[in-house]
Amino acid sequence: MPYRLRRLFRSKKQQTHSIADQKNRTPLETSLKENLKEFKKRTGNSSDVVIRTLTTGGMQWEAAVVYIDGIVDNLSIDEFLLEPLLQLQVPASPVQQQDVPEFIAEQVIALGGIDPVSDWETLFEAVTIGRAVLFIDGAAKALSASTIGGERRAVEEPPTEISIRGPREGFTESIRTNTAMVRRRIKNPNLRVKTMKIGRQTKTNVEIMYLEGIADNKVVEEVRRRLKQIDMGSILDSGYIEELIEDQPSSPFPTIHFTERPDSAAGNILEGRVAVFVDGSPFILHMPAVFIQFFQSVDDYYSRSFIASSLRMLRIMVFLISLYAPATYVAATTFHQEMIPTQLLIVLSAQREAVPFPAVIEAFIMETTFEILREAGIRMPKAVGQTVSIVGALVIGQSAVQAGIVSPAMVIIVAITAIASFTTPSYSMAVAARMIRFILMVIAASFGFYGLILSFIVITAHLCGLRSFGVPYMAPLAPFIRADFEDSVIRLPWWEAKERPRLISGQNSVRQGENLKPEAPGTQSIRKQRKNTGELDED
């Protein structure tokens, strides 16, 4: 009963809150002095707030321009807002005092986006994103002009997703630059961008982008619904959004893919995925994601399909190595010495003779050391980077062996595992493997190969049970979808990949024409094709 009461109470409170939100908007005053006083009071006289008073219209109207310095484009404020206002003469036909804002908006200001503002809440929403607001004495209305600007990082090469071939530009922190980079690649009016503001304090711009007619409407709706449900104080990066809208928060595996490459984003949107841009983050999310996607790099699409396919298979194999290598070593040396060839076994046991620990402790020491080194390598200032690599490679690697704490074979295993975990193109997937590896080592030490096989089945079943926005995570492998398989573990040449992924794009699955396979001139099929299109005369 008390629970129910509490719920009732809470729901009522929420309702009144939302109604209050719409009604409790305080309107602007008519007097300029009053407005400026209120504005100063609300901003608490912050030093980066600029208030520029002026008279315009041939000295007959008092006005003021307010903006926050640093997030506006000073040039456009000076040239297109202040200058026309200051040079404005007495208008030919007399203008009523309350119509002055409309007159100025229509005939004076030379800026693209002008909106009338009549209450303080909207006014501050505008000012805090970098718009300039013009107050005019005698009108209970102000104008907000789009003057967003300020210093931003230039477009650079994406540091976390390196490619050999392919475009060199990466996303930046500015959402508009980011959407523009994708738009520039997809010149189609059906590319939709929808904006919403999330975060009570940060009011972060979050935009979803998709191709109307190719993206599945249900997924688009689902993404919107989940985004709308977010009620947080602050959103500082797309990582916040990812954690709030993913399907399976308790799984170590990521169910949303992120990228900082516009070409990768465009490719995913063209396949029918929905992209989520978050202002202030160079990483955009796209969903639904499937497991195999985390092993695909943009390079695969730009290099020849044979090479791309074999590299993909290599990455998956290496991912398994990064998961199972230390665990297999532990299991083999602890339980199943008979499966190690005799010569190797003699070498191994001679090495392990001096080591005082069981294999699993040895593995734990080395793996933990490596994780510490790696974490230190990421966090530390670049200037001292050299030190850590020397300490890591020489001191810990060699001395640990010489001191008889670990065996040389163990160092090799840890090194292979470490390098293997860097081949996974997606960082979030590589991190998942890092965590699971430790659990697998414990399992291997307790149950040997039997435990590892069972753990493999559990991991497979867990992956098969995941879904990302309604799409099975292991698709197109399980459930096996033949049409989608052409771009999964392997990549068929473009002339062979005729359809978009079926599970992801709802409609319109054919993506290209027939007969794209390049052939030498004079071959039968090209002649036939030309004949059909009338290019070749009958001979």
Next chain:
Amino acid sequence: MERAKINAGQLFVLIFLFEMGSALLLSLGIEAKQDAWLAVLTGMCGSLFLFWMYYRLYLFYPDMLPTSYMQHIFGPFFGKIAAYLYILLFMYNGARVLRDFGEMLVTSTYTETPLFIINALLLLIVLYVIHKGIEVIARTGEILFVVLYVLAVTGSILIVVSGLINIDHLKPVLEGGIGRILKTAGTETLYVPFGEAVVFFMILPYVNRPDKIKPAMFSALVLSGINLTITMAVNIAVLGVDLTERSQFPLLNTIQAIQVAEFLERLDVFFMIAIIVGGFVKISIYFYAVVIGVSDLFRVKEISSLIFPLGLVLLFLSMVIASGYAEHIKEGLRFVPLYMHLPLHVILPALLLTVAALKKRHSMNKRKQS
């Protein structure tokens, strides 16, 4: 019924893995000596008829679990008894398979580990997957199918490369005449492994495209039959009849014989993967049939509330069905086929089919008259 659907391809994979399950492990039809592989093949051909029977039954009631339609066919009282018998059969068979694997691991590698721990671990995995539902079982099966096949192909190549195959072991063919083969097929291979697939009549209502069930079922059966035939032939060709007959787990011995380049040897641990994968699918299917059967028969809505208690029953059953491995095997060869498999794999389905057909004809006649 759980609201889930699997497709025909997944049904194919599940049947295949199910058939390969414990059958890979045991020496099938070794009563027929060097013609064991022929006995397997004959058993497979005979089981096509059994499958046709199960399929016809499904066609009569495509959206209903057998535990429900048995009550339609036999009336509520006898129908419930029949359904209950099947649940018991699946439970017992599941426990048998679990015991098979536990014994295999205890004898081959984990000599110091108690059987109970080994069984409990495998069952834990099964419970986890059952908890996720038939869709996840089916998808997991698809991945495991690929793993199994890669291992099988590698294994065959390695066996051929290490020059172990001695065709003379398989000669003379048909030494004991066709009679011995038919007898072995009729008393052994028809039921284990092929007839065991009767459990799939509990799964068929979950398939989304009824028209594709038939090809999927029969091709899975034929493919697994051919695979088992090859396995058995290879076992005998490598080990000889005598050794195969005496060996508890002939496939493991065959794999152990592999020696390539003085580096690849003692791969049996590696091939435990293939065998455990098959066993895992087999136990999962049996246990899933038990769980949905019980929930349907006793009208328990929450399937997940049944999983844990029934899992405990299965685990303890696997421990108590026999006091030792020899007893376990003897039960499996002498008593189970005669008193459990023959009536429940062949006679009862035939009876069900006949009564269902008669009932249908009767009702159609009635409709014609009225």
